[in-house]
Amino acid sequence: MNTLKVQLQIFRYKQGQSPHYDSFVVDVPDTAHVIDAIDAAWAIHDPTLTFRRACHHSSCGSCAIRINGVEKLPCITRITDVWDGHRPLRLDPLRNFPIVSDLVVDVTSFFQRMSAADMAMTCEAEAFLPFSVDTFAVADLDPKPVDLPENFSRFSRFEQCIECGICMSACPTMAADEKFLGPAGLAAIHQARKKTDDPVKVAYLLGLADGEHGVWRCHSAFECTEACPQAVDPAGKIMALRRELIVSRFTKMLGKRNV
Amino acid sequence: MTVIERGEVAFGTTGRNHCLLHSGGRYCVTDQESAIECIEENMILRKIMPDLLELNDGLFVAFTEADLAFREQFLEGCAACHIPAREISNEHARAIEPFLNPNVLAAVQVPDGVFEPFRFCLAFLATALQNGATVRTYTEVTDLVCAGKNVTGVRMRDYRTGRNESLSADLVVNAAGPWAGEIAGKAGVAVPEIPTAGVMVALDCRLNNMVLNRLNKPSDGDIIVPQRATSVIGTTSWKVEDPDLITIPPEHVDRMIAQGEQLIPIVKKVPMRAKMAVARPLIARAGIDAREVSRTFECFDHERDGMNGFVTIAGGKTTTARAMAEKVSDIVCRKLNISAECRTRNTSLASYRLFFQQPGSYRASFPGNPEDRFSPEHCNR
Numbered sequence: 028m029n030t031l032k033v034q035l036q037i038f039r040y041k042q043g044q045s046p047h048y049d050s051f052v053v054d055v056p057d058t059a060h061v062i063d064a065i066d067a068a069w070a071i072h073d074p075t076l077t078f079r080r081a082c083h084h085s086s087c088g089s090c091a092i093r094i095n096g097v098e099k100l101p102c103i104t105r106i107t108d109v110w111d112g113h114r115p116l117r118l119d120p121l122r123n124f125p126i127v128s129d130l131v132v133d134v135t136s137f138f139q140r141m142s143a144a145d146m147a148m149t150c151e152a153e154a155f156l157p158f159s160v161d162t163f164a165v166a167d168l169d170p171k172p173v174d175l176p177e178n179f180s181r182f183s184r185f186e187q188c189i190e191c192g193i194c195m196s197a198c199p200t201m202a203a204d205e206k207f208l209g210p211a212g213l214a215a216i217h218q219a220r221k222k223t224d225d226p227v228k229v230a231y232l233l234g235l236a237d238g239e240h241g242v243w244r245c246h247s248a249f250e251c252t253e254a255c256p257q258a259v260d261p262a263g264k265i266m267a268l269r270r271e272l273i274v275s276r277f278t279k280m281l282g283k284r285n286v
Numbered sequence: 287m288t289v290i291e292r293g294e295v296a297f298g299t300t301g302r303n304h305c306l307l308h309s310g311g312r313y314c315v316t317d318q319e320s321a322i323e324c325i326e327e328n329m330i331l332r333k334i335m336p337d338l339l340e341l342n343d344g345l346f347v348a349f350t351e352a353d354l355a356f357r358e359q360f361l362e363g364c365a366a367c368h369i370p371a372r373e374i375s376n377e378h379a380r381a382i383e384p385f386l387n388p389n390v391l392a393a394v395q396v397p398d399g400v401f402e403p404f405r406f407c408l409a410f411l412a413t414a415l416q417n418g419a420t421v422r423t424y425t426e427v428t429d430l431v432c433a434g435k436n437v438t439g440v441r442m443r444d445y446r447t448g449r450n451e452s453l454s455a456d457l458v459v460n461a462a463g464p465w466a467g468e469i470a471g472k473a474g475v476a477v478p479e480i481p482t483a484g485v486m487v488a489l490d491c492r493l494n495n496m497v498l499n500r501l502n503k504p505s506d507g508d509i510i511v512p513q514r515a516t517s518v519i520g521t522t523s524w525k526v527e528d529p530d531l532i533t534i535p536p537e538h539v540d541r542m543i544a545q546g547e548q549l550i551p552i553v554k555k556v557p558m559r560a561k562m563a564v565a566r567p568l569i570a571r572a573g574i575d576a577r578e579v580s581r582t583f584e585c586f587d588h589e590r591d592g593m594n595g596f597v598t599i600a601g602g603k604t605t606t607a608r609a610m611a612e613k614v615s616d617i618v619c620r621k622l623n624i625s626a627e628c629r630t631r632n633t634s635l636a637s638y639r640l641f642f643q644q645p646g647s648y649r650a651s652f653p654g655n656p657e658d659r660f661s662p663e664h665c666n667r
Contacts (some may be wrong), residue, residue, distance in 0.1 A: 028536050042447045058536070060560065070530040077424050077445045079294040081301030083562035084488035087404030089294055089301075102558050128424060128446040131294070138639040148337055148405065182495050183340050185402060185514045222655060257515070 033064050033106060034136045036115035037076065039129050049073070050115060060103035061109065062090055065118065065130075070114060078130040084254055088191030092130050093119040095177030096192040098254045122197035123205075136205075137192050140212030143235060146188075146219040151181050187257045194251035194261050206240040210251035213242055217264035220271075233275065236268045243269075287419045288453060289411065290442055292426035295641070297528070299463040302564035303545045304486060304520045306497060306511050307331060307339060307399030308605040311346055311371065313365030313581060315356075316503055320581040321367040323606045328397060330608060335635050338405050341511060344497030345379060345399025348391045349548060354498045354527050357392050360501060364396065371396050385493045385550045398497040403604060408638035410608070416636050425451075430458065430472045430596070437473055437588075437596035442508040457618055460598040461610075462563040471599055475591040477598050481529045481565035484521035485538040487546070490557040493517045494635050506546020510652050512624045516559055519546035529565035539562075569601040583610045585617055597621070 033053055040046040053067040062080060069076045081087040085103045092101060094109050095117050110116045124132035194210035195201055201209060208216070213236060220232045236242050245265050252262040291297065312325035328533045332339065348354045364371035371394050379393035380386055411421055424445045431439035431452060439454040464481035492512050500508040511518045519542045526532055539561050544552040569584050583602030588594075599614040611627040619626055 041445075044448070045374050056533075056536075067661065074426070075443075075445050075448065077293070079297075081294065081296040081404040082402075082517065083307075084516065086305065086402055086488075086516070087296065089404055091297075102562075108645075111473065131446075133642075135642045138642040142637065142639045142643065147404075149340065182342050185340055185400075187514060252455075253604035 028286060030054050031057050031059070031106060031110075033110060034115040035064055035068055036117045037065075037068065037092055037130065038119045039076075040126055041128055043073075048117075049076075055106065057107060059106050061094055061099070061104045061116070064106060064116070074218030076130075077128040086189060090110075091121055091191040091193045091196070092197070095123060098122075098196045100191060100193070100256045103256065104108070122191055123196050123201040124192065124196070133190055137190065137195055137209075137211065141190060141215055143208070144212055144219050144232070144277040146186065146215035146217035147222065148186055149183050150186055150218070150222065151183065188214060188218075188259045189257055191254060191256065193254050194259075197254035199248050199250060200244050200246050204240060204244050207244050208235065208238075208240050210245075210255075210265065211239055211259075213268060214247070214259055214261040214264040217268050221269070233268075233272060237272050240270075242272065287414070288455075289414065289419060289421045290425050290427055290440065290453075291421070291423045292445075294423060295411060295421075296404045298465070299564050299567060300403050300407055300607070302486075303402050303403050303512050303560050303604050304509070304511050304518060305402060306509070306605070307341075308366050308399050308603060309344060309395075309396040309398045310369045311344065311360070311364060311396040311398065312499060312504055312666055313508070314367045314369055315359050315581070316365065317580050318367055318463075320603075320606075321363070321369065322544045323582060323609055324603070325367060325369045325611050327606045328399065330631050331401070331605070332399070333510045334608075334630070334633060335401075335406070335409055336407060338401055338635075338638065340398075340400035342512075343428050343495045344396050344401070344499060345374075346394045346396060346499045346501040347379065347384065347386065347549065348393070348501040349389050350391070351385055354391050356502050357394070360394065364394075369396055382404070382496060383494050383498065383550075385552050386498065387549060387551055392501060394501065398499070400497065400511060401604070402513065403521055405638040406604065406607075408641040409635040410611075412636040412638055412641040412644065413633065415641065421641075427462075427469060427472075430469070432473060432593075437591055455595070456622055457595045457597065459614055459618065460596065461614070463600075464567040466567060466598050467598050468595075470588070473588065473596050475588045475593050475596070477586060477600055478570040479600050480568045480570045481526050482568045483526045483529075483532050483563050483565045484523050484525055485534055485542060485561065485563045485602075486516045486518050486520040487542040487558060488516045488560040488562070489553065490559040491515060491517070493550050493552060493556065495517075500549060507548075510546055510549050510553075517550075517553075519543070519553065523566075526565050532563045532565060534561055567602070582606075585610075585613050587617060587621070589621075593618045 031076045035051045036048050039049045051068040051072050053064050055064050079089040081089045083102045085100050090102050118133045120126050127133050200207050216232050216236050242265050249262040252260045308324035310321035314322040374393050374395050376390045397566045425442050427440045427442050429441040430437050437458050441452050443450050460466050460469045467477045467479050470477040474608050494512045498510045506522045586598040588596040599610050602610045615628050
């Protein structure tokens with residue numbers, strides 16, 4: 028293990044003061060992630076630096092920032108993957124959120140959107156295990172579901188979305204329509220829709236998606252899907268909602284048999 | 287009531303825990319007091335935060351004769367601590383967990399579960415906000431205000447504004463985890479705590495449905511906790527001086543992979559997503575090694591040290607966080623002559639998403655995107 032001397036250029040802002048960038052030089056192992064460098068800048072150089080963090084393994088979604096202008100989770104971004112070894116590593120807060128202080132943004136509007144969708148955090152397992160064993164070229168293990176014991180008829184899982192806000196920061200539509208439900212909000216509506224057949228709830232969810240600030244405002248830039256660290260594919264979910272809404276409209280116009 | 291947290295919610299130890307909703311099985315032989323606390327809280331949390339738990343149970347699995355020899359003690363320990371436990375066949379264990387080491391000799395199912403620490407904390411705090419509490423994040427307690435032998439408040443710094451403030455209090459509760467000793471020191475009293483770090487390794491995909499534990503006494507790398515699309519191997523144990531400055535020893539990471547392989551051989555072929563370390567707030571016991579120290583918690587009323595109006599809650603685990611709060615609340619009520627029964631064991635928690643939407647949680651004052659408004663050239667570097 029070698030030590031890297033990394034120069035960070037971090038956006039700073041305290042309420043009532045002028046924003047600026049501060050530079051920090053920190054020593055970290057070459058296997059370190061960006062969050063380790065931020066931790067070092069805070070713990071060794073400046074305890075007034077504010078940033079969000081909790082789990083350090085892309086489960087909580089709280090640490091999302093922009094690294095050299097690109098939305099990332101610093102807890103799973105290796106320094107060697109984003110730092111060229113010469114220029115300072117530039118760290119900014121997410122776009123499209125009000126700034127609280129330094130790298131901390133106010134995520135109220137994000138959670139308002141997620142609350143509107145009311146997507147439960149847990150779901151039934153969609154697959155036995157979420158990948159193919161071929162990925163690791165292990166021939167003697169079979170990941171397919173087998174006949175499970177009676178009391179193991181289902182497995183519970185947390186939803187893939189970790190509510191990090193990265194998609195809302197990356198979305199170009201958010202800058203044009205601040206009430207846009209946004210990629211995560213619409214993806215949550217899609218997930219909530221999948222979990223219910225209750226006609227009242229379905230009408231509410233599709234009504235939200237079909238509204239003035241819903242799926243039709245999306246410019247199909249797919250920046251959200253590109254940036255999402257959890258492979259939620261919000262843009263794909265938005266397209267799926269559009270398909271359902273179109274089918275629903277044609278069904279109303281033409282009757283079910285003709286669609 | 288005001289909660290003061292120097293960073294984001296779950297910025298400290300709780301945020302980086304293993305995400306394990308303990309059944310108590312891990313401690314049912316070596317630390318039964320903690321095991322009983324765990325199973326009691328496990329059952330309460332299933333009632334009050336059902337939407338925030340992955341509930342797939344856990345397996346304690348034997349692979350060696352030594353593991354097998356531990357089985358009877360383990361089952362007796364579970365029975366003594368009232369932990370539901372049942373042996374399942376090796377074939378069933380492999381059916382549920384296809385990546386499990388095929389050399390499985392015995393498997394015992396227990397009600398382990400998985401939570402997500404950030405949302406775990408948010409749900410409690412959202413409920414506290416609904417009940418009139420104030421939560422001050424990004425605000426650090428810099429000193430305690432003392433008048434003679436009484437703690438009468440705190441001095442604090444709000445890092446969002448840079449301003450120093452004071453807050454008077456009828457009573458101050460020190461719940462600073464591994465930093466509790468530092469806070470207690472500001473009142474001139476000591477807390478017998480050992481900040482003890484542990485390394486965890488998160489893999490780039492999920493390899494198990496249930497929590498997988500080694501059927502033996504607690505040791506390094508004896509558990510793989512799955513969550514969403516990851517599996518997290520843990521953990522090691524060593525004392526640290528400063529909980530803010532923990533360097534992850536590379537050999538600990540290697541050890542986690544090597545130990546994890548014994549439970550799930552494919553572990554070594556999976557890319558690593560992240561590695562993390564954090565200090566546990568263990569309560570010191572004379573002559574006992576950190577691995578052997580009880581994971582139970584303790585409340586210290588510093589009146590016995592000659593300081594009134596100051597209480598420390600230390601030790602414990604995230605699984606037992608509610609019980610810790612109940613215990614300290616009872617002591618606070620007694621000291622303030624308030625007659626009230628703690629209701630949290632029967633109170634369903636508010637949606638964690640409400641934490642960010644209520645008056646009292648933090649609000650921004652600076653709208654917009656800094657890059658649009660302040661290019662680097664205009665900034666004072």
